[in-house]
Ligand SMILES: [Zn+2]
């Protein structure tokens with residue numbers, strides 16, 4: 001297996017954190033990194049001890065769920081809680097940060113923000129990042145990097161495609177399946 005890059009490693013960590021999210025509207029994860037070390041992490045969820053959206057439903061005001069603390073804020077607050085400086089650190093986040101998170105990220109002294117997915121990219125947030133000299137980098141997450149069964153799955157798909165071919169399925173009917181496998185795993189032949 002190919003060695004994972006640091007960017008993909010920290011992005012994977014943020015995507016793992018997102019799996020802990022308690023809000024049904026969007027699952028976000030964020031990781032604070034300094035000198036290639038994870039110093040904090042967060043996901044969007046209720047404050048400690050409060051009900052969870054996944055159990056009680058979202059608390060929606062003006063089309064926003066107000067119950068949760070956002071992933072980026074939770075990661076920064078973890079640093080505040082345990083006395084870890086955030087100045088000069090990097091932040092890896094699954095989605096482009098909202099405006100309030102953007103302001104907190106800047107104010108906490110984060111120097112670089114890596115995000116995987118565009119999400120309602122707020123133009124004022126983009127402007128604020130630029131003004132503050134915070135580097136914002138789009139790093140799409142490659143899910144294949146953390147698929148530990150990748151080779152086994154690919155072998156299974158290839159066996160199935162071959163079985164279909166041998167059973168007489170015409171090439172034009174087989175093609176869309178081959179294309180899907182190629183899209184998931186890269187070139188297969
Ligand atoms: Zn919610």
Ligand SMILES: [Zn+2]
Pocket residue numbers: 070071072097098099100101102
């Ligand atoms: Zn936010």
